[in-house]
Amino acid sequence: MSASFAESRAVIALQGISKYFPGVKSLDRVNFEAKAGEVHALLGENGAGKSTLIKTIAGAYTPDEGTIVFNGKERVWSSPGEAKKAGIHVIYQELLLFSELSVAENIFVGDAPRGRFGFVDHGAMVSGAKAILDRLGHRLDPRAKVGSLSVADQQMVEIAKALTRDTKLLVLDEPTAVISGREADLLFERMKTLRESGVCVIYISHRLEEIFRVCDRVTVLKDGRSVGTRDIKSIDRDTLVTMMVGRSLADIFPKKRAQVADSTPLLSVRDLQMPPRVRGVSFDLHAGEILGLAGLVGAGRSEVAHAIFGSMAKQSGTITLCGAAHNAPTPRASIDAGLGFLTEDRKGEGLLMLLDAAANISAPTLREFTRFGLLNRPAEVTSAADEIARFRIAIPGPTAGVRALSGGNQQKVLFARWTRACHRVLILDEPTRGVDVGAKVEIYSMIHDLAAAGLGVLVISSELPEIIGLCSRVIVMREGVLTGELSGDAVDDREIMRLATKNLAAADARDAA
Amino acid sequence: MSAIARAAQRLAIEPALVVVTLLLAGLIGVGAMVSDRFATVGNFLAVLEQAAPLGFVAAGQTLVILEGGIDLSVGAIAAAATVFLAGAVNGRDGLMLPMLAAVLALSALAGLVNGIVTARTKVHPLVVTLGSGSVLNGLVLLYTLQPTGKAPTWFENFAFGRAFGLPISALAMVVGFVLVGWMLRKTRLGRNILAVGGNPEAARLSGIGVDRVTMFVYAASGFFSGLAGVYFVSRMGVGDPRVGDPLTLASITPVIVGGTMLGGGRGGIAGTLVGVLLISVLNNVLNYTSVSTFIQWVVQGLIIIAAVSIFSGGSKRP
Numbered sequence: 001m002s003a004s005f006a007e008s009r010a011v012i013a014l015q016g017i018s019k020y021f022p023g024v025k026s027l028d029r030v031n032f033e034a035k036a037g038e039v040h041a042l043l044g045e046n047g048a049g050k051s052t053l054i055k056t057i058a059g060a061y062t063p064d065e066g067t068i069v070f071n072g073k074e075r076v077w078s079s080p081g082e083a084k085k086a087g088i089h090v091i092y093q094e095l096l097l098f099s100e101l102s103v104a105e106n107i108f109v110g111d112a113p114r115g116r117f118g119f120v121d122h123g124a125m126v127s128g129a130k131a132i133l134d135r136l137g138h139r140l141d142p143r144a145k146v147g148s149l150s151v152a153d154q155q156m157v158e159i160a161k162a163l164t165r166d167t168k169l170l171v172l173d174e175p176t177a178v179i180s181g182r183e184a185d186l187l188f189e190r191m192k193t194l195r196e197s198g199v200c201v202i203y204i205s206h207r208l209e210e211i212f213r214v215c216d217r218v219t220v221l222k223d224g225r226s227v228g229t230r231d232i233k234s235i236d237r238d239t240l241v242t243m244m245v246g247r248s249l250a251d252i253f254p255k256k257r258a259q260v261a262d263s264t265p266l267l268s269v270r271d272l273q274m275p276p277r278v279r280g281v282s283f284d285l286h287a288g289e290i291l292g293l294a295g296l297v298g299a300g301r302s303e304v305a306h307a308i309f310g311s312m313a314k315q316s317g318t319i320t321l322c323g324a325a326h327n328a329p330t331p332r333a334s335i336d337a338g339l340g341f342l343t344e345d346r347k348g349e350g351l352l353m354l355l356d357a358a359a360n361i362s363a364p365t366l367r368e369f370t371r372f373g374l375l376n377r378p379a380e381v382t383s384a385a386d387e388i389a390r391f392r393i394a395i396p397g398p399t400a401g402v403r404a405l406s407g408g409n410q411q412k413v414l415f416a417r418w419t420r421a422c423h424r425v426l427i428l429d430e431p432t433r434g435v436d437v438g439a440k441v442e443i444y445s446m447i448h449d450l451a452a453a454g455l456g457v458l459v460i461s462s463e464l465p466e467i468i469g470l471c472s473r474v475i476v477m478r479e480g481v482l483t484g485e486l487s488g489d490a491v492d493d494r495e496i497m498r499l500a501t502k503n504l505a506a507a508d509a510r511d512a513a
Numbered sequence: 514m515s516a517i518a519r520a521a522q523r524l525a526i527e528p529a530l531v532v533v534t535l536l537l538a539g540l541i542g543v544g545a546m547v548s549d550r551f552a553t554v555g556n557f558l559a560v561l562e563q564a565a566p567l568g569f570v571a572a573g574q575t576l577v578i579l580e581g582g583i584d585l586s587v588g589a590i591a592a593a594a595t596v597f598l599a600g601a602v603n604g605r606d607g608l609m610l611p612m613l614a615a616v617l618a619l620s621a622l623a624g625l626v627n628g629i630v631t632a633r634t635k636v637h638p639l640v641v642t643l644g645s646g647s648v649l650n651g652l653v654l655l656y657t658l659q660p661t662g663k664a665p666t667w668f669e670n671f672a673f674g675r676a677f678g679l680p681i682s683a684l685a686m687v688v689g690f691v692l693v694g695w696m697l698r699k700t701r702l703g704r705n706i707l708a709v710g711g712n713p714e715a716a717r718l719s720g721i722g723v724d725r726v727t728m729f730v731y732a733a734s735g736f737f738s739g740l741a742g743v744y745f746v747s748r749m750g751v752g753d754p755r756v757g758d759p760l761t762l763a764s765i766t767p768v769i770v771g772g773t774m775l776g777g778g779r780g781g782i783a784g785t786l787v788g789v790l791l792i793s794v795l796n797n798v799l800n801y802t803s804v805s806t807f808i809q810w811v812v813q814g815l816i817i818i819a820a821v822s823i824f825s826g827g828s829k830r831p
Contacts, residue, residue, distance in 0.1 A: 311718055332720040341718065349718055354711035354778040355704075363708060363719035370701040377699075417719075 008036045009072070011169050011200040012057060012088075017066035019052050026052040028224040029066065034217075036168070039191055039201045041211040041232075043244060044221035045437060050204050053221065054171055057202075058090045059083035071168060089162035090171040095154050099147030104129035106146050107160045132160045135197075136190055152183035159190065170194060171202045176210060177297050177462070182501065188214045206244075206463075208237055209497070220244055223436070241465075245437050252441055253469030254448040257290060264323065266456040267339075267425050269308065272317035277303045279480040281317075285425065285456040290447060292471030292491075293460045295500045300480040301460045302344060305427045309334045309341040322424055335364045338424030342414050344433060344460070350414050351402055358384035358398040360413050364421040387416035392442065408439025415446055426450060429460045444470060464493045476500050529772020529780070532823060533787045536816075540794050548801035556797070558680055562672070564793035565682035566591070566741040568786070570764035572689050573624075573737030575785045576730040578768050579697070581710040581777030582638035584731060586627060586646030587738040587764050588757030593653045594620050594742025599662025599752030606665040617739045623649065624735015628728035638731075646761065653754045660751040671747035682744055687786075689737065694782040706730060710777025766813060767792055770820045791816070 010033045019027040027049050034040040044050050055061045057068065059077030068075050070086060077083045097106050105112070107129045115121035129142035138156045140149075146157060155175055162170050172191075176184045191201055191214055203215055211218055212232060220227040220243040227243045245252065265284035272281040278300040285291050293301050306312035308319055310329030319326040321337050334341070343349040352360050361384045362369060369380040384398035391412045395405060402413055411431070418426060431447065432440045447470060451457050461467050467474055473487040476499035484499040486492075544551040570587045577584045598616045602608045627645050631638045674681045697703035708716040709726045717723050738757075745756045767788030773780025792813065799809050 309718075330720075331718055332722070335720040343718060348712075349714050352708050352711050352715055352719075352778075355707060359704060359708070363716070363721065366701050366704060366721075373700050373702060375699055375701055375704060 008038075010034065010069070011036050011071060013069040014053075014057070015067045015069070017053070017056060017063045017068070019056060019061055020064050026224050027056065027063070030221070030224070030226045032219055032226060033229070034169070034200050034202055036200050037195055037198050038216040039195050039203055039214050041215035041218040042202055042204045042221065043206065043208075043211060043218055043240065045206065045244060048221040048244075049224040050221055051173070052224075054090060054173060054202070054204065057083070057169075058088055058171065084165075087166055087168035088171070089165070089167045089169070090173065091155065091158045091162070091175065092173045093175070093177060095151075095158055097146050097154055097157060100145065102143050102145055103133075103140055103149070103157055103160075104142035106157050107132060107142075107164055109161070111164060128164075129160065132163050135163060135193075136160060137193055138186075138190060150179075150183070152179040152187065155179070155187065156190065159194075167199060169200045169202065171204070173204045174206075175203075176205065176207065179296075184210070208240060209493075211240075212237070222246055252437070252444065252465075254445050256470075256472055257288070257448065257451055258472070263287065265320075266322055267308070267458070268318075268320040269304070270318045270320075272304060272307055272319070273315045274300075274303055274307055274312065275315060275480075277480050278307065278314075281477070281480075281482050283475050283482065283485075285458055287454050287456055288451050289473065290451045290457045290459060290471050292467040292474035293458060293477065294462075294464070294467050294474055294496045295477035297462060299477040299500065301477055302429055304477075305341055305343075305429055305458070305460060309339065309427065311341070335421055338422050339427070340364075340418035340422030340425070341427045342418050342429060342431060344429040346407070346410055346414065346434070351410055353401075353403045355402075356399045357388065357393070357395055357402055357413055360402050361387050361398075361416045361420060363417060383420075384416075387420060391416050391446065406436070406439070407434040408436050408443075411435050411439065411443065415443065419446075419450060423455065425456045425458070427458045427460070430462065431459065432461075432463070432466060464496055467491075467496065468493060529820075529823075530784045530787060533771055533784060533791060533820070537787055537791045537794060540791065540798060544794065544798040544801065547798060551798065551801055558683075560790075560793050560797045561683035561686075562680035564789050565672075565680075565686045566744045566760070567763055567767065567792065568683075568686035568789045569689060569737045569741040569744065570734075570760055571767045571785050571789050572686075572693050572782065573734030574764040575768045575771075575773055575780070575782050576693065576697075576706065577638070577734045578765075578773050578775060579710045579777055579780055580706050580726060580730040581713060582631060582727070582730065583765070583775075584624070584627065584642045584734045585639065585761055586623070586642040586649060587734060587741075588759070588761035589646035589649040589653070590620050590623050590735055590738035590757070591742040591745065591760055592754050592757030593623070593649050594739040595745045595749075595756055596653050596657060596661060596752035596754050598743060598746050599664050599750075600657070602662060602664055604663045604665075606667075609665050609668060613743060616743065617736060620739025620742065621732045621736040624738070625728055625732040627735065628731030631731065632724035632727040642731075650754075650757075657752075657754055660749070660753045662752045664746050664750050666750070668747050669750070672744055673748070682747075685740075686789075689740070690782055690786045693733075697782060702726070702729065707778060711779070763792075766817055769817055772820075775821075 012034050014030060014032040016029045016031065017027055018025065018029055030053060032053065042050050042053065052061060056063050059080040059082055075086065098109065104126045108125050112120045113124040113128060126142045133140050133142065136156065136159060140153055140156060146154060175187060179187065194201055205211060215232050217229055217231055219229040220240065222244060263286055266287050267285040270282045272278055281304055295301050303312060307314040308329065310331050310333060319329065321339060326337065352363060358381050362380050369376045381398045388395060388398060393409050393412045393416065395409060402410055428447065432443055435443065447457055447459065459467065459470055468491055471491065473485065474491050474496060475485045476483050476496055478500055486495055550556060570591065574584055574587060594616050598612055601612045627642050630636065631641045670681060672682050676684060697706065705721050705726050708721055709723050713723055741760065746752060768785050769775060770791060771780065771784025771788035773784060795812060796809050799812065
């Protein structure tokens with residue numbers, strides 16, 4: 001570990017930065033400082049203000065208060081381009097690459113070496129790209145089309161792009177959310193190389209293990225405020241969790257439900273095939289059970305849920321729901337059979353943003369409020385009011401819109417929708433994504449209550465603490481295959497990560513090819 | 514909730530309606546200054562009478578745009594309807610009523626085909642209806658280049674007749690708007706149109722039959738286009754293969770001006786009605802000022818752009 005950063009100067013220093021959005025204070029007088037030659041972790045729950053802070057540093061947002069000092073000079077960015085020119089490079093989760101262009105063309109995009117007459121000097125570009133990749137220590141053909149590369153290699157292209165300029169500050173926004181464990185190891189090695197060369201790296205993640213592996217210091221954000229900056233060597237995991245969520249894990253999750261004795265399963269999936277994303281998944285879900293489905297992003301978890309619900313086509317496999325075959329599911333048939341699916345993309349696949357809360361809650365069950373095609377609006381509104389009270393949704397009333405609600409309250413609206421509609425099985429895909437800690441606690445206790453009422457609940461989550469805190473049994477997927485099942489005391493984060501990143505012979509063969 | 518509060522809330526939801534209504538009032542004021550003959554009962558009734566065909570197609574277009582689509586075949590369907598109706602009757606007065614029913618059913622069917630293709634192929638409705646409109650236009654022009662056929666004289670009453678002192682065509686238009694408005698507000702189908710228009714994926718995952726909703730709105734638009742064709746037959750006594758040409762784009766203007774969002778999910782039929790009146794009064798006022806017809810196009814274009822930029826100004830940020 002480099003010790004040199006301790007006495008090096010601050011590359012970036014934020015003083016008292018605040019940023020308001022209508023109704024929300026996204027950043028509240030945040031102080032933050034990162035030095036040359038260090039990897040500085042920015043840690044926080046969803047909605048803690050990490051993204052806003054990064055966008056402020058990168059010039060995408062103008063702070064409402066406070067100053068940004070970059071390289072010793074106070075700066076006010078008028079645009080992201082200006083920050084980039086000054087040496088700040090941000091790599092977002094969605095990579096900004098041209099998949100039809102080559103690695104070299106992407107690295108030098110907008111800035112290609114020119115030969116005579118102003119034409120692009122292709123040879124110089126390829127050798128320049130090679131030099132930069134060498135500096136990163138990453139072997140990659142500069143002529144390869146970017147679209148043909150793995151996501152991990154594409155990240156390397158992004159990093160190489162940063163190195164064509166005199167980048168002093170590199171920000172990585174949750175890069176490991178989209179790559180496998182082995183690829184992440186490689187990324188960490190590259191980050192260390194960058195650190196040695198004096199670049200300041202800000203690393204955003206909510207995975208604690210990674211932060212202990214690669215980072216020198218950590219700054220924790222919570223509810224738009226900085227909770228503090230610590231040397232990684234002087235802090236332990238539990239303290240970090242407490243800083244991040246404001247309370248210890250024990251207070252967040254309800255007491256785990258006892259494991260369900262083997263009864264007839266409510267939902268039974270056998271040899272589900274949806275190539276290439278899902279290959280031969282089988283599992284059972286029992287009444288009263290909270291079953292966790294863990295794995296990395298892209299492991300095929302959401303696809304399994306979509307196939308069961310009928311919103312994506314499966315190739316083969318049998319599904320049994322409450323004892324009856326459910327092999328050609330459609331969303332309507334699933335809902336009618338008592339199966340609900342709360343998707344991970346609340347805005348894209350969940351809420352009807354232009355309609356009011358009552359319409360959102362009743363969307364799958366509108367038939368109950370209809371006679372001869374005519375809506376019984378008063379009954380719909382009354383029922384929605386009951387749900388709003390039951391789930392303690394902070395909203396002016398059932399006829400208020402859902403757009404302005406916080407993430408937590410929007411999620412509760414969807415909980416109301418699906419618990420109202422479905423009484424047998426609920427599939428929850430990332431149920432607390434983008435939700436603050438208070439709402440998380442409430443959602444966890446709702447999930448608990450649903451299971452206690454006899455529903456089978458399948459929880460898909462990338463948040464290990466959530467899986468571990470909620471589920472008495474966990475199945476783990478990696479690259480479309482179930483790699484294992486854990487139950488009782490065996491449910492812990494090391495085991496889950498091991499299964500989620502377990503090397504598969506097939507995957508290895510493919511990577512080598 | 515009191516009636517006043519409800520009204521206020523409605524105003525808050527549809528500021529577009531307020532803006533367009535004020536615009537219409539202002540325009541009527543200008544008209545009164547421009548000409549003595551403008552602010553007369555006779556003139557207003559004439560404006561209403563002539564607004565009917567635009568009103569019919571705009572009512573259908575509102576449903577389609579609310580659902581998230583667009584229908585560029587309304588003019589072609591209307592033209593085909595005139596030629597079919599006048600051609601099939603062609604002086605045999607007894608056939609008028611059965612053919613009227615047939616032509617409305619066929620127009621709805623043509624729209625239904627648009628809906629089926631859009632729903633099943635997932636091709637953008639702009640492409641589907643542009644294509645089907647072109648096919649229909651071509652077929653009609655192959656059949657005849659000239660106005661054709663003959664409708665009975667009594668049928669003029671639909672375009673020019675009066676009931677309770679009001680033009681029958683305008684009454685028919687208002688009935689159409691009321692029905693559509695009632696359907697949107699009071700039926701499950703109406704709710705589902707708004708749901709699909711706002712977020713088709715969320716609607717699908719809520720078990721809403723998105724395809725059926727899509728088919729319905731295009732069929733409805735086809736029906737209203739056919740009704741516009743029927744109006745033209747009544748007014749002209751013949752079928753005219755070219756009558757639909759200006760109608761397609763004209764059908765979109767009042768919908769947008771009336772505050773219905775392109776892309777779907779938000780808006781309503783009341784705004785479209787005011788939009789239709791605005792366009793009709795505008796053309797009427799400009800007629801009195803004896804400026805070129807083309808000035809009408811210029812002013813209409815400016816109104817569209819102004820209206821849309823006003824409405825979208827407040828809602829750019831999520």
